Amino acid sequence: MVHTEKSTETAAVSNTNVMSSDAEDLKRTRSGSFSTPKAKVLRPFNTSEVKILLLENVNETAVSAFTKQGYQVETYSKALVGDELIEKIQDVHVIGIRSKTKLTKQVLEHAKNLLAIGCFCIGTNQVDLQAAAKQGVAVFNSPFSNSRSVAELVIGEIIMLARQLGDRNIEMHQGVWNKVSKACYEIRGKVLGIVGYGHIGAQLSVLAEAMGMTVYFYDVLQIMPLGQAKPLESLDELLAISDFVSLHVPETEDTQNMIGEHELRLMKDGAYLLNNARGTVVQIPALTKALQSGRLAGACIDVFPKEPAANGPHFDYYPELLACKNLVLTPHIGGSTEEAQRMIGLEVSQSLTKYINDGTSLNAVNFPEVDLRAIREDDKNTVRVLYIHQNIPGVLREINEIFSDHNVEKQYSDSKGDIAYVMADIADVTDVKSLYTAIVQTRANIQTRVLY
Ligand SMILES: O=C(O)C(=O)COP(=O)(O)O
Numbered sequence: 001m002v003h004t005e006k007s008t009e010t011a012a013v014s015n016t017n018v019m020s021s022d023a024e025d026l027k028r029t030r031s032g033s034f035s036t037p038k039a040k041v042l043r044p045f046n047t048s049e050v051k052i053l054l055l056e057n058v059n060e061t062a063v064s065a066f067t068k069q070g071y072q073v074e075t076y077s078k079a080l081v082g083d084e085l086i087e088k089i090q091d092v093h094v095i096g097i098r099s100k101t102k103l104t105k106q107v108l109e110h111a112k113n114l115l116a117i118g119c120f121c122i123g124t125n126q127v128d129l130q131a132a133a134k135q136g137v138a139v140f141n142s143p144f145s146n147s148r149s150v151a152e153l154v155i156g157e158i159i160m161l162a163r164q165l166g167d168r169n170i171e172m173h174q175g176v177w178n179k180v181s182k183a184c185y186e187i188r189g190k191v192l193g194i195v196g197y198g199h200i201g202a203q204l205s206v207l208a209e210a211m212g213m214t215v216y217f218y219d220v221l222q223i224m225p226l227g228q229a230k231p232l233e234s235l236d237e238l239l240a241i242s243d244f245v246s247l248h249v250p251e252t253e254d255t256q257n258m259i260g261e262h263e264l265r266l267m268k269d270g271a272y273l274l275n276n277a278r279g280t281v282v283q284i285p286a287l288t289k290a291l292q293s294g295r296l297a298g299a300c301i302d303v304f305p306k307e308p309a310a311n312g313p314h315f316d317y318y319p320e321l322l323a324c325k326n327l328v329l330t331p332h333i334g335g336s337t338e339e340a341q342r343m344i345g346l347e348v349s350q351s352l353t354k355y356i357n358d359g360t361s362l363n364a365v366n367f368p369e370v371d372l373r374a375i376r377e378d379d380k381n382t383v384r385v386l387y388i389h390q391n392i393p394g395v396l397r398e399i400n401e402i403f404s405d406h407n408v409e410k411q412y413s414d415s416k417g418d419i420a421y422v423m424a425d426i427a428d429v430t431d432v433k434s435l436y437t438a439i440v441q442t443r444a445n446i447q448t449r450v451l452y
Contacts (some may be wrong), residue, residue: 039225040376062348069353092264093356094356098121108128108137118140120344122143130396146343154300161340189212190214194217206226213244219259242268243271259282279306301327358371375409379409384424388420402438436450
């Protein structure tokens with residue numbers, strides 16, 4: 001995608017001067033000028049040509065950030081699947097999703113114009129990250145903006161389980177007064193075992209200690225414990241000593257089916273399990289059995305191996321589980337707060353905008369990470385080449401041969417697996433089209449953009 005006509009847009013980045021007037025005077029006297037050069041706003045295309053498709057109720061903050069850029073934005077409140085998804089993804093430049101929409105290799109093959117994917121959540125398991133990278137599509141997410149919301153929910157759930165609040169609530173709604181204290185406990189002094197000590201696990205650890213719980217955790221990485229939390233060497237050890245086990249791991253090959261019959265048997269009699277991570281981590285039939293037999297005293301489950309794509313009265317996948325006692329079920333709402341969604345909307349829309357407008361891929365999860373300082377507005381004929389290519393020997397020689405008639409102002413190259421990315425600011429380019437054509441003809445080219 002490249003347009004040869006020059007953009008007539010003026011700089012949107014204002015020359016904000018934060019100096020005090022004394023400092024300004026000083027600078028004026030010394031240099032005879034007090035204006036710093038503006039950053040040039042790069043446009044490979046009319047911004048109104050950029051099509052953004054946002055699914056699953058992505059927050060309004062993202063919609064308005066994109067609209068402010070002048071992009072076309074289309075929104076859906078549900079996840080799209082099958083032919084509908086394929087039809088919609090065909091001509092968009094960016095797709096924004098949350099945890100439900102599955103962007104498989106097959107779906108991505110239809111996305112001929114796609115530059116980037118925004119996961120407006122933490123998890124990126126719903127996207128075939130490698131297939132996206134191979135197509136030159138960068139994937140961004142929000143690594144921690146909803147972690148506090150999830151951690152708070154877990155604290156609430158621990159108390160719900162300890163006091164059987166789910167059951168009492170159902171009974172009251174049915175008109176049943178059932179005042180009992182048997183097998184209802186305080187959480188003070190109880191052991192919380194956290195599986196996965198990332199952003200969420202670590203937040204939870206701090207909150208749980210403030211409630212008087214003793215915290216242990218298990219993680220495959222060596223992570224510094226917060227507060228008094230203690231790391232354990234193995235999952236088995238953690239399961240054996242915890243009154244509450246809370247899962248906070250991503251979905252990977254290693255975590256799929258991680259909690260099954262064997263693991264549940266290792267848990268203490270009367271312990272509780274909480275899963276606010278990914279549905280595939282817990283084997284539902286094994287959990288159902290453990291609850292039915294009374295081995296576990298209760299569970300909170302927010303995520304399921306199979307979840308509906310849209311809201312509505314159709315959650316009927318696990319009838320046996322639904323009949324269990326002291327089982328609190330929620331529809332994947334761990335990160336669903338106004339605060340988290342607002343923050344995620346801002347964060348991911350900003351990453352995507354920087355990638356579209358400047359080529360910056362910092363914090364992409366599947367992609368080489370590159371960035372360069374802005375081109376100055378007065379560097380009139382300087383263009384920015386964004387060259388996503390196969391990571392094979394000899395490519396940099398080839399590309400620099402193409403650049404050799406010009407001055408390369410600055411250049412940054414990075415690779416990740418099979419994919420590499422060159423960002424180069426090239427001076428004195430009067431024929432953008434020829435430069436672009438020469439680059440896309442290189443044998444390693446995956447996707448090239450020239451911004452000017
Ligand atoms: O952040 C995540 O990965 C979550 O699981 C939250 O997903 P959601 O944005 O609510 O679909």
